[in-house]
Amino acid sequence: MGIHVAPADVWIDPARPVETALVTHGHADHARGGHGRTVATPETLAIMQLRYGVEADSAVRAAPVTYGETLELRGGVRATFVPAGHVLGSAQILLEHAGERVVITGDYKRRADPTCPPFEVTPCDVFITEATFGLPVFRHPPIADEMAKLLSARENDQGRCVLVGAYALGKAQRVIAELRAAGYSETIWLHGAMERMCRLYEDHGVDLGDLKAVAGVPKAALVNSIVICPPSALNDRWSRRLPDPVTAMASGWMRVRQRARQRNVELPLIISDHADWDELTHTIAQVNPAETWITHGREEALLRWCELTQRKARALALVGYEDEDD
Amino acid sequence: MERFAALLDALVLTPSRNAKLALLAEYLREMPDPDRGWALAALTDGLDFPAVKASLIRSLMAERVDPVLWTLSRDYVGDTAETASLLWPEPIGERLPPPSVAEVVETLHASTRSTAPGILTDLMDRLDVNGRYALLKLATGAMRIGISARLAKVAFAQAFEVSVEDVEEYWHGQAPPYLPLFDWAANGAAPPRTDLLPLFRPFMLAHPLEAESLDLSEFAAEWKWDGIRVQIVHVAGETRVYSRSGDDISGTFPEVTAALTTPCVLDGELLVRGAHQGGETGGAASFNALQQRLGRKSVSKAMLSDYPAFVRLYDLLIEDGEDLREWAWEQRRARLEALVPKLDQNRFDISQVIEARSFDELAEIRARARDEAIEGVMLKRRDSPYVAGRRTGLWYKWKRDPLLIDCVLMYAQRGSGKRSSFYSDYTFGCWNGDPDEGAELLPVGKAYFGFTDEELKWLDRYVRQHTVAKFGPVRETDKSLVFEVAFDSVHASKRHKSGVAMRFPRISRIRNDKPAHEADRLETLRNLIAD
Numbered sequence: 001m002g003i004h005v006a007p008a009d010v011w012i013d014p015a016r017p018v019e020t021a022l023v024t025h026g027h028a029d030h031a032r033g034g035h036g037r038t039v040a041t042p043e044t045l046a047i048m049q050l051r052y053g054v055e056a057d058s059a060v061r062a063a064p065v066t067y068g069e070t071l072e073l074r075g076g077v078r079a080t081f082v083p084a085g086h087v088l089g090s091a092q093i094l095l096e097h098a099g100e101r102v103v104i105t106g107d108y109k110r111r112a113d114p115t116c117p118p119f120e121v122t123p124c125d126v127f128i129t130e131a132t133f134g135l136p137v138f139r140h141p142p143i144a145d146e147m148a149k150l151l152s153a154r155e156n157d158q159g160r161c162v163l164v165g166a167y168a169l170g171k172a173q174r175v176i177a178e179l180r181a182a183g184y185s186e187t188i189w190l191h192g193a194m195e196r197m198c199r200l201y202e203d204h205g206v207d208l209g210d211l212k213a214v215a216g217v218p219k220a221a222l223v224n225s226i227v228i229c230p231p232s233a234l235n236d237r238w239s240r241r242l243p244d245p246v247t248a249m250a251s252g253w254m255r256v257r258q259r260a261r262q263r264n265v266e267l268p269l270i271i272s273d274h275a276d277w278d279e280l281t282h283t284i285a286q287v288n289p290a291e292t293w294i295t296h297g298r299e300e301a302l303l304r305w306c307e308l309t310q311r312k313a314r315a316l317a318l319v320g321y322e323d324e325d326d
Numbered sequence: 327m328e329r330f331a332a333l334l335d336a337l338v339l340t341p342s343r344n345a346k347l348a349l350l351a352e353y354l355r356e357m358p359d360p361d362r363g364w365a366l367a368a369l370t371d372g373l374d375f376p377a378v379k380a381s382l383i384r385s386l387m388a389e390r391v392d393p394v395l396w397t398l399s400r401d402y403v404g405d406t407a408e409t410a411s412l413l414w415p416e417p418i419g420e421r422l423p424p425p426s427v428a429e430v431v432e433t434l435h436a437s438t439r440s441t442a443p444g445i446l447t448d449l450m451d452r453l454d455v456n457g458r459y460a461l462l463k464l465a466t467g468a469m470r471i472g473i474s475a476r477l478a479k480v481a482f483a484q485a486f487e488v489s490v491e492d493v494e495e496y497w498h499g500q501a502p503p504y505l506p507l508f509d510w511a512a513n514g515a516a517p518p519r520t521d522l523l524p525l526f527r528p529f530m531l532a533h534p535l536e537a538e539s540l541d542l543s544e545f546a547a548e549w550k551w552d553g554i555r556v557q558i559v560h561v562a563g564e565t566r567v568y569s570r571s572g573d574d575i576s577g578t579f580p581e582v583t584a585a586l587t588t589p590c591v592l593d594g595e596l597l598v599r600g601a602h603q604g605g606e607t608g609g610a611a612s613f614n615a616l617q618q619r620l621g622r623k624s625v626s627k628a629m630l631s632d633y634p635a636f637v638r639l640y641d642l643l644i645e646d647g648e649d650l651r652e653w654a655w656e657q658r659r660a661r662l663e664a665l666v667p668k669l670d671q672n673r674f675d676i677s678q679v680i681e682a683r684s685f686d687e688l689a690e691i692r693a694r695a696r697d698e699a700i701e702g703v704m705l706k707r708r709d710s711p712y713v714a715g716r717r718t719g720l721w722y723k724w725k726r727d728p729l730l731i732d733c734v735l736m737y738a739q740r741g742s743g744k745r746s747s748f749y750s751d752y753t754f755g756c757w758n759g760d761p762d763e764g765a766e767l768l769p770v771g772k773a774y775f776g777f778t779d780e781e782l783k784w785l786d787r788y789v790r791q792h793t794v795a796k797f798g799p800v801r802e803t804d805k806s807l808v809f810e811v812a813f814d815s816v817h818a819s820k821r822h823k824s825g826v827a828m829r830f831p832r833i834s835r836i837r838n839d840k841p842a843h844e845a846d847r848l849e850t851l852r853n854l855i856a857d
Contacts, residue, residue: 136391137399137412235746237786255412256403257338264746266339301398308392 003104003128003295003316007075007097010039012104022079024106025090026051026169039063039071041081043089043204047169050200067091067117084108085119086273087170088201094122102126103287104295109272110279111143114177115170115206119283127289128316131297132274132326133252140252140276146269147182150175153246153267154226161189161222162267163245165231167326168194170273172228173201175250176208179226189214189222191229191238219243235264251326252276272326281305327424327453329357330365331460337369338471341742346473350481355512361427363503366482368427368464369473372502375434377442378465383410386443386450390415407462414458417451424452427464428503434465476571486511491528491714494572498525524559526568527591527643527651528714532704532721539685540722545705546655547680547688550723551638552613552701553597554620558637560586561647567596578622579635585673590665593641593712595677597699598633610638610699613829614817638677639666640704643712651712658712692724701814702726728812729854731756732837732845734767735807738789740799741774748782749789749801750774752833754809756824756851761843767805768824770851776812776832785836808837808845816854826851 002014002021010020017034024030024040026047031040033052038045042064049062065071070080076098081091086107095102101124108119108130133140154162166172172194179188187210190198198211214227223243233239234247252272253259260268275283280302284292292313294302299315306313333353340346350369354362367373383406387396391413403409425433430449437445446465450458463469479497483490488511496517500507509515556575557568565586567576576583579596586592598619600611611633618633619625642662643651650658659679666676680703682688692703702725710720733754741750751774759765777785788807795802812834819827826848 135399135402136395137403137409139412235740237747239747257335257408258404260339264341264742266341268339298398298402301395304392304394304398 005073005077005095008073008077008079009075010073010077010079012093013106022093023048024084024093024104025086027087027107027167030106035061037061037063039065039079041065041067041089041091044091045089046200046204047089047197050196082120082122083117085110085113085116088116088173088204088206090116092119092122094124100125102128103289104128105130107132107274108283109275110283111140113174113273114181115173115201121283121286123289124287125290126293127284127287127291128293128295129280129284129302130274131280131294131299131302133272133276134280134294134298134302136277136301138252138255138276139278140255140272141270143178143271144182146250146271147178149267150179150226150248150269151182151184153248154224159223160244160246161225161227161242162248163227163229163234163239163242164269165234165247165249165251165263165265166228166271167273168197168230171250171271171326173198173206173208174273175228175269175271176211177206180207180209184226185209186225187212189217189225189227191227191233193230193233194228214241231263253326274326277301281309284311285309327427327430327457327460329353330361330368330427330464331453331456333365334369334460334463334469334471335456337473341746342744343477346477347481347484350473350478351485354482354485359505359508360503363505363508364427364431366478366504367502368431368467369469369471370475370478371467371469373431373464374467375437375465377437377439378434378446380406380466380468382442382446383407383462383466386410386447387413407466407468408459410462411455411458414450414455421454422452424454424457425449430461430464431503474571475573482507482511489714492517494526494528494714495520498572499523521647521649522562524561524564524566526557526559526566526572526574528572529555529557529570529593530641530712530714530721531716532723533716533718535705535722535724537722540705542682542685542688544707544709545722546659546708547682548640548677548704548706549680549695549700550702550704550725551595551597551610551677552699553595553610553616553638556582556594556596556637557643558582558586558592558594560589560591562589578619578625580625581630582635582637582673585670588665588668589646590642591644592637592639592662592674593643594637594639594674596635596637598635600633609697612699612817613815634672636673636675638675640677641712653711654709655706655712656708692726695726700726725814728814728834729816730810730812730834731851731854732840733770733809733811734805734842734845735789735803735809736767736769736805738785738801738803745782748786750782750786752785752809754811755805756846756848757843758824758848760847765847768848769822770824770826770848771811771813771828771831773809773811773831773833776834777836781833781836806842808840808842809833810835810837816851818855824848824851826855 003012010022011018012022013024013030014021019036021035022039026044031048045062045064065081067081067083070078078096080094084090084092084106093104103122103124110119166175176188190211190213246267247265248267248269249265250269250271254268254270294315303313336349387410400409433445449461479493480490483493506518510517555570559566565583566574567579567583569575597610598616600615642658705722707720733756735752736755737753738749739751741748753769753772755767755769757765758768789801792804793801794804811831813828813831815829817827
């Protein structure tokens with residue numbers, strides 16, 4: 001599992017422990033613990049340390065590499081980490097070997113995100129892209145529209161709060177930062193599982209404003225507030241402590257009504273940290289590689305698009321990277 | 327159209343009935359005529375545009391989207407209208423202002439097979455993604471968003487603070503966009519005329535009897551039959567049979583519909599003749615027999631002869647244009663008794679008044695009644711007018727005591743809406759023999775009410791602590807908890823492994839005191855089978 005770079009004998013985003021792993025970003029399906037040596041951005045290593053206790057300060061096990069820095073690997077392979085715009089620390093990896101350039105995107109998006117630097121277009125021969133939202137029905141609306149929906153739900157429903165289900169890494173902090181950018185300065189309440197990651201973001205210079213844990217706070221104090229929790233807690237007993245919450249979820253899947261209904265979501269917020277259909281096709285056109293390889297997601301439709309636009313492409317059919325909650 | 331689209335989305339995503347009512351009422355109050363009337367019709371399946379079908383949407387999309395991408399998208403989304411709304415290319419340049427619901431309805435009504443593609447394209451180009459979804463749903467008449475006619479009427483009553491019974495009465499016979507109805511409710515105009523149409527009049531309903539005793543000089547007693555309550559209307563040569571909810575079921579019971587030729591409005595219980603226990607020969611069969619006839623659009627000859635339907639009459643609302651609803655029950659009853667001999671005897675008889683000198687004697691008669699088609703006793707104030715809905719102090723229903731059995735909790739499933747975090751749907755079973763000799767539990771029923779909110783919390787915790795396996799939203803428990811289950815009757819069923827099906831099971835008590843092996847056996851339940 002993952003992508004094996006044979007000449008250097010290193011793995012990218014491996015699912016099992018390996019000797020040397022290059023990790024694109026900190027989400028659990030890409031970043032696993034237990035490797036001999038983990039090469040990643042300092043932010044990603046910090047996230048992994050928080051989640052798995054990888055020793056970021058040990059030169060043997062963790063090898064930080066900053067954006068734009070080039071590493072010399074075995075077999076004459078050079079690796080450069082380039083911003084992917086997905087979450088804090090997320091990177092594309094550019095591999096150069098014998099005059100050939102390969103870019104592995106990991107997960108990425110093209111929209112502005114106040115919590116991480118934007119995706120950089122890197123010319124290459126082989127472009128290995130994700131396709132999580134690789135269907136033309138997925139077109140994420142501007143995030144400002146979704147923030148307006150969230151803020152007006154908070155104002156309109158007297159006596160209730162709004163509970164937003166959002167990935168603990170990335171989505172939650174982006175929603176908070178976007179709320180702040182929209183001028184919302186009240187306390188934002190957090191599920192316990194969110195706290196440490198938010199603190200980590202703040203330690204890396206992302207200002208999230210006034211955040212407090214919801215534990216032990218009386219219901220009355222939470223009326224007309226915004227509470228953020230992991231998606232799994234939305235319909236869990238945990239949410240009973242809140243005043244009649246309006247159930248919201250921040251996810252690209254919310255574009256499809258049936259997906260929102262399946263999760264009992266009353267307020268779907270179409271917010272994703274992945275590229276939508278237009279971003280995927282636009283990016284392939286911009287990078288304009290000789291070949292496009294598609295790693296995971298709805299690859300059939302993106303392959304079809306490549307065929308229609310006369311681009312050489314193939315699906316790698318990597319399993320295990322499905323992103324149900326993003 | 328934008329407001330209608332927002333309403334549609336909110337209704338789709340709102341699980342609670344009260345919240346749905348509030349959303350709909352607000353829309354009806356705030357939107358102008360005739361938009362709100364057309365919207366109401368669209369939501370309750372009242373619109374049909376012959377020139378616009380799902381195939382038109384598919385052909386419009388085929389001109390705009392690669393067929394492979396369309397199929398992949400449609401398969402993923404699972405809904406043609408929604409897929410088309412998402413894939414519709416945004417028009418180049420500035421969007422024209424969105425159409426109103428009335429404009430959409432009027433242009434679609436005027437469309438023909440040849441003009442429909444152009445008209446629909448023009449409308450699609452003027453709407454955003456949610457508007458396009460609402461447009462396609464409205465145009466193809468496939469809303470399926472859980473708004474029943476009844477819910478719409480309750481919302482209408484709530485919006486204008488009028489009684490839902492009046493809404494029920496005046497609604498029938500009105501065509502969209504219901505301008506006279508809105509004029510009456512919103513502007514205080516005279517209500518629409520209803521006397522010359524075969525319309526449904528809202529039923530008078532009863533409260534459960536809670537008093538220990540009633541004075542039989544004030545109240546008359548009659549049997550309450552276990553069929554379906556119907557209203558049969560004949561006026562100006564037309565006959566309709568309406569169910570309790572006001573649905574026209576004339577087609578399901580053609581023999582009853584054809585049998586009434588006297589101008590009147592009758593209230594009664596629809597039953598089928600058949601084998602039964604006790605009572606008169608050729609009388610009413612159990613509800614199980616009637617179920618064979620329910621929900622059918624076309625009725626075979628075999629059905630008509632095997633399960634012939636008839637109506638046992640309770641009341642007379644209107645006779646030959648004369649409205650008797652203000653009259654006292656005793657006077658209406660006299661008119662009914664005089665009318666019944668003139669009706670088709672195969673299809674109509676009268677529900678007998680029970681002659682009892684005292685309430686104690688009535689209780690005794692009730693307890694002795696063995697006829698399976700009897701559900702209980704009705705007590706009606708002798709001077710009660712026929713009023714819509716449930717009015718305190720006039721009519722009472724005194725159902726037979728429920729049957730009880732002790733069952734073991736086997737599986738629990740998460741509920742929906744407010745109960746979505748609670749294990750609130752319970753499947754319970756009885757032993758198929760002696761549990762000390764290796765008998766097994768077989769599921770006999772499922773119930774999701776009968777307990778208080780406090781008990782639900784307790785049950786939810788119990789289920790979580792006694793789970794042995796999980797299957798998606800279902801948990802299998804360790805089969806340690808006994809429920810006393812109340813139910814109205816039990817029938818043989820080939821569809822269930824246990825061979826029995828309960829009617830109206832509900833949790834009557836949680837029997838913490840009773841060990842699971844002392845719960846009832848299947849044979850106990852089988853001995854209670856009624857038919």
